[in-house]
Amino acid sequence: MSHKPEAIVFFDLDGTLFNSQVDVLSSSLEAIEKLKQNNIIPMIATGRTPCEVVDLMRKTQIDSIIGMNGQVVLYKGEKVFTNNIDKDVIVRIHQYSKQEMNIPLSFYNDEMMCISEYSQPAEKFYNYLKQPVPSVDDQVYLKSPIQMILLLCESGEALYRDVFPELTFIRNTPYCVDVFNHGGSKGYGITQLLKNKGFTDVPTYAFGDGMNDFEMFLTVDHPIAMGNAVDELKAQAEFVTDTNNNDGIAKALQKFGLI
Secondary structure (H helix, E strand, C coil), rough: CCCCEEEEEEEEEHHHCCCCCCCEEHHHHHHHHHHHCCCEEEEEEECCHHHHHHHHHHHHHCCEEHHHHHCCEEEEEEEEEECCCCCCCCCHHHHHHHHHHHHCCCCCCCCCEECCCHHHHHHHHHHHHCCCCCEEEEHHHHHCHHHHHHHHCCCCCCCHHHHCCEEEEEEEEEEEEEEEEECCCCHHHHHHHHHCCCCCCEEEEEEECCCHHHHHHCCCCCEEEEECCHHHHCCCCCCCCCCCCCCCHHHHHHEEEEC
């Protein structure tokens, strides 16, 4: 049984912990340090894979993450949960994307990411994230477990939903769609964490701004929407704080008495 924290706070990244310049405000860094001093665990909850955010985790001194929209959970460096996509399903979606849709893919697990081919959609998406384009390996799923796939496209995902009912498709940016096992979500990852670590009675808080935060908001005790969040998410929030550019995280943590 792990030593129980006083509370756990989950932070989405883009539009939430990150400001518009894809950086973390000094007020947020100070707030995270105060949380830790108060035996409150800060956790990242993101569509990104842990290997993408190594530098951020080092900068914030956060060592726990709900990654890939809940498909992997690391708690203080320990791998608590993974939700791998069946290889046969990946073969099917790869063939369908290549032969029917002409949509390139990215393949993710908690330790690496690859793309199916070098393409303009890949360039556009990773430039949007301010990241280098990953290496090409269109058969990586035959060698390694895959927990999330990205459709690198600006439209077209609707056709996939009927063909692949065992998968969930969530548009996370204008240039990509996150794909993972049906029923997977940030909320599902949080549920697995709390169950596996014996933390089901620990108070939980979450900050978010987009629709991939929706299930997380339904799961935690105290959902907090950023001022820049989409209206549908604000409607599910207990509290709407200031924006990601205007100390929204620090202000809400102070309001809830966590720092």
